[in-house]
Amino acid sequence: MSLVKQPDLTHVLPYGDTLDDGKVQFSFSLPVPAGPEAAEAARRVLLQMGLKDPLLVAMEEMGPSTTFFVLYGTVTRGVDYANIHVPKAEFEHLDMHEIDDLVERELGRELVVVGACPGSDAHTVGIDAIMNMKGFAGHYGLERYRQIRAINLGAQVPPETLVARAIEEGADAVLASVVVTQKDLHITTLTQLVEIMEAEGVRGRMLAIVGGPRMTHELATELGFDAGFGPGSFAEDVAAFVAQELIRRQSR
């Protein structure tokens, strides 16, 4: 009876009020005074993106020669969603007890992880959420795990210090948390961290793991890490990954 259309997943388009209408909202400023020419310039920004029917809906002068715009426009080229393959850290999701049991059974020893916010980053809430006893949003942190010894060095730890401590503790994994991304600060810091691990000759025997609000597994592996965790990650994600990866490596 109902004739509701279904999206074609090989050709997915933005959805405004009609399937596949391609509608997108935009806002930006231009360094020009408001007026018909500014409106046209704003429309051209969209036209140059290949959008159809750019519709200017707000043009407000923010001050001399700066104007804020809101526009809507129509995308016509779909995305092949069906064939997107995003690299993901490979592991089976387990809860704290299952992880503890797995580590005990398969590795027969305590795991050691050393974490920090490397470089000048002082945002510890993320690494604390993963490591501290109390955890985050009802998920206990690594300190709570029976089979994990978790050492959290906190904020603004020079990469050298982090690696040195990891070596000292005989760590299985280094956990870095990067939050400040302005001017790609995180890239610089993380690159440094991996280089130091390599220079110290520990990259082969220690997992390097990174997390943060702008982190993806893809980016992390590009930077030479074993895994990357983004927003909404919990301790059990990284713990499950570390445990399973170590087991995999042991059995090789």
Added chain:
Amino acid sequence: MSLVKQPDLTHVLPYGDTLDDGKVQFSFSLPVPAGPEAAEAARRVLLQMGLKDPLLVAMEEMGPSTTFFVLYGTVTRGVDYANIHVPKAEFEHLDMHEIDDLVERELGRELVVVGACPGSDAHTVGIDAIMNMKGFAGHYGLERYRQIRAINLGAQVPPETLVARAIEEGADAVLASVVVTQKDLHITTLTQLVEIMEAEGVRGRMLAIVGGPRMTHELATELGFDAGFGPGSFAEDVAAFVAQELIRRQSR
């Protein structure tokens, strides 16, 4: 002393926190469930627009298989603002008294204008703002002009009726207001209006003018009108245009 950069007006780019950084905010929905593949699909929507560094900052599942996204991205191709020429209705801005005096002096008679919301459009606030005595935002409407007889037919007037009345009144100009633009309703109605005026053979001796929140002079002239007025127009704009255009035509 200060080294503040100035924009290159032949190559204007969106301005986030640095001149020419090209930053633009986007929001849209995709008909897919939230997840890493959805995030990648959203990023690809931007990549397909030619944007650099698409940054996904919000991904919220709106319901089964529909996800809302907010992204930022970087435009790299500038707009040649310096060479934009937007067609504008050509007239000198005058106030009510100046217009009345001009009409009296140069035309020596009362002008007659007939206005309405044509077709199924019932949004009269715009045409009332232009025509009714009290006007809008402190600008008196055409009914107040000494030298103008203004007849406002109101909402949902069939184009035939509007033209018939204009002929009956010997109008100098027809004023149409179009607000509903969904499915290009205004285009259909306005095209009809001009065709009827032509069929009745009055297009040559009557100005055809249109206004509305999505109207531009460019669009209006494309549709065969003499002028188009957008948001923020006042009675004196259209009155000045009509008076000056009639004077121009008289002197030809």
Added chain:
Amino acid sequence: MKLPVDLGKVAQARDLAIAITRPLQAYFADHSTITIERAVLRLYGIDGVDEDEVPWPNRVVEQLAASGRLDRGAAIALGQAVLASGRDPQEAAEALASGIIPPDDSPESCGEARDWARSMARRKLDELMAFRARRREMRAALGAGPTPWKYVIVATGNIHEDVPQAQLAARQGADVVAVIRSTGQSLLDYVPFGHTTFGTGGTYATGANFKLMRQALDELGAEMGRYVQLTNYASGLCMPEITVLAAQEGLDMLLNDALYGVLFRDINIYRTLTDQHFSRLLNAACGILINTGEDNYLTTADAFEEGHTVLSSQFINERFALDAGMAENLMGLGHAFEMNPGTEDGLLYEIAMAQLVRQVFPDSPIKWMPPTKHVTGNVFWTYAHNTLYNLVGVLTDQTIELLGMLTEAVHTPFASDRYLALKNADYVFNYARHLQDEITWNPDGRIAQRSRQVLDEAVALLEEVADEGLVKAIGRGVFAGVKRPADGGKGLEGVFVRHSTYLNPFEDLLRAGQAAIAQRVVQPEATP
């Protein structure tokens, strides 16, 4: 939280509303309209369209008008046709429309037709009541959610797009879904038929569209364990017929105003008033909650200057509704948050108005509209306005809260606009849940003063209107700054004087059933 409200003034306003509406009651008794007659036919089950897409109820009424028999009412003619042909009502109606069944106007035939019409009307009404009762049970079982009810619109123009969007909104927490009508439908003197896919700024209201949407929301409601209310628009030239379709398809609410069509669609005042009366008799019987349209006044008039016109009109709408047997709990009197955002203390005036309306109509499920007029294309800005709007809604305990849409100034809502609107309302309603319990308003403050001023001005306006009469008052533009002459507007040709033998058995049955309510005197809430 209560404001001091002068109960004497409120009683005075209600007396004035009685004085204002009384002359029209006599008019309603003497007149009917083509859409009322078509509604009668629809109540008998006549439906469908001919090969030119003209609905059969229209065809029948046109034929009756042409043959000079309309003034006796469609019920009698249908009865005659059924009895004469021995066919079922639909077939008989189609034959009647085509002029196939010749009129037999013997008193005998008329008497039999009247009997048939009356008993069939009772049966049809009983069926309708049974259907409503089943729905009411379903609704009670699932529950309709706490107030303010979150009300969102869908308006794609295509019912098959509307359905998944309405479901999406309901999943996101919408309590009420409205399907906006296509621009211009209200001026059609017929109801389109079937599933429609081509509306502009909205989707055609048709029985089939109602059914499809109702079913979709029922299925989802059962899945979610929460009842989702459905509403549509009954103002316009087909108000009574839309009401019938809504009743038949299980809608929960209808936009239904005594004056909206006059003011905003330039429908003739006698036409709309006559239509609303029959329409409301049916709404009352079927428990369909109406939404009135005073909010619209503030889209053309200034909310500060003209706030009192909203209140005056609510008293009038209330009285018309009572006269049609509607109890207060079915009256979603409308008003709106339309103060200019640049007004110093605008929020205080909005609180004053919302709280005043709440107290003056304590048992009415007040309908509260979001900012629209001052909304621009700056979508962030709109979201800020809607946040304060939602705050005042929960603070002053509005019942039916239409959620403001991000793109109000741009286009009918995107799916994401509804999502963001619901997210905003959920946040504010919860974050300020008990704020109203925390506050005593300064009795000499700006809020109390404003509410006094609005009430005083409303009473003064009602006095004027009572003096000159409603029709004349509308003629000089007391509401929304819109002037409508008594003989102007659309649809007056569809109003006719009832013949002495006129019969509308549904009206008779409904009026008898609801006579008690029409006598009711409404009590405002006393200030402690």
Added chain:
Amino acid sequence: MKLPVDLGKVAQARDLAIAITRPLQAYFADHSTITIERAVLRLYGIDGVDEDEVPWPNRVVEQLAASGRLDRGAAIALGQAVLASGRDPQEAAEALASGIIPPDDSPESCGEARDWARSMARRKLDELMAFRARRREMRAALGAGPTPWKYVIVATGNIHEDVPQAQLAARQGADVVAVIRSTGQSLLDYVPFGHTTFGTGGTYATGANFKLMRQALDELGAEMGRYVQLTNYASGLCMPEITVLAAQEGLDMLLNDALYGVLFRDINIYRTLTDQHFSRLLNAACGILINTGEDNYLTTADAFEEGHTVLSSQFINERFALDAGMAENLMGLGHAFEMNPGTEDGLLYEIAMAQLVRQVFPDSPIKWMPPTKHVTGNVFWTYAHNTLYNLVGVLTDQTIELLGMLTEAVHTPFASDRYLALKNADYVFNYARHLQDEITWNPDGRIAQRSRQVLDEAVALLEEVADEGLVKAIGRGVFAGVKRPADGGKGLEGVFVRHSTYLNPFEDLLRAGQAAIAQRVVQPEATP
């Protein structure tokens, strides 16, 4: 609008704060730090960097430390160098730093150097006071605008981008402009030099950057006829030096907290506390309004659970400030709107906290921070939160209102984020201008109860801290859930015990000038 506040409890809290801070006063008298000594050199006018970009004040202090003469204070050494070389202070300092002027430690030379140091300090302070007086006049003439002051940040990393953006914001109505510092600057044990263009998440605080921005805002302020306040960050390892630069360049406010550096930058507690004391002596004399950082507690701890830690800490910050001679009107005590947006009645708890702080510190220009922690990348959502935040700001009369930025969860602000923030604040402040005059809070309501609870818990916490001592309490994590051991953190090596002949003539002069204020007992506002 007033909440019932137990004045006895408030007095008790202030007594506890005296008990808590007293032991540290003795410590301050016996100790100095390398940045205090560099600040002294800067007060004498020593500036600039060597060929390796090392600031001369650092070079001098390093040299003094190396030669074992730092514990007598930099003032004496500078005096000796000036007198011995006959050069001006800058040249003498540079020579001193390079080890060129050999130390003459005769009692005679020392005595003369002391005299020079004292009289030069008086001259320099007089100059500074005259400069401040001129600025104060300018500010009084132009006017600083009504409160809540709209405070926005610029943070591009490049001073030449910051300047036009700050001007743009000021034109749009910003009352206060803050230039955020580059990530990591607070842990540098020197102040960078010159105009800088390469910060991350902020722009380096340097004297030259301060001057450029101050000048840009002054020019614009004169053009607009409205004074625009400028602020920066003094927490960190160079707190006293930043204070000197701010005083010299005419800044109006400084972020300056007794504990922030300890908790959020892991700076050693003795270092920061000693630094803040000298820093605040100077702020007091120069009329620089400080902003404390308790708001930050709620970025790591939960606002509902830990609201009282904010209040406790404000009492401690207040006492430290009084002890350094700051009057209440210079204390921008910090707090924040950080209740989880999903909290039922969260808005009520925010009102309770904001109003409580307002009443407990009636003469303090309270600094109020927007939602940050719960902000996500959904920029519409953020705008809704900021709307309610602004509403509570104007309702509870906060003084310095940092405006929430659309992209809080994403990146430092775009120019348009500030524009939208100012638009939002202007709307809400004006639209709800006199809302506070309209309301009496229910004395037994959730808001009153919450404010009582917070005050009670704050007093209880202060009692604990007084019992165990501040340093130990911080060690076990009473604030922001962060634990800092007494001997941990950065910068302890820069703290030293004063020699018996130690001289800091600025401190002596400032302390003498402001002794009266240190004795002050602050009165909360009585409830009517």
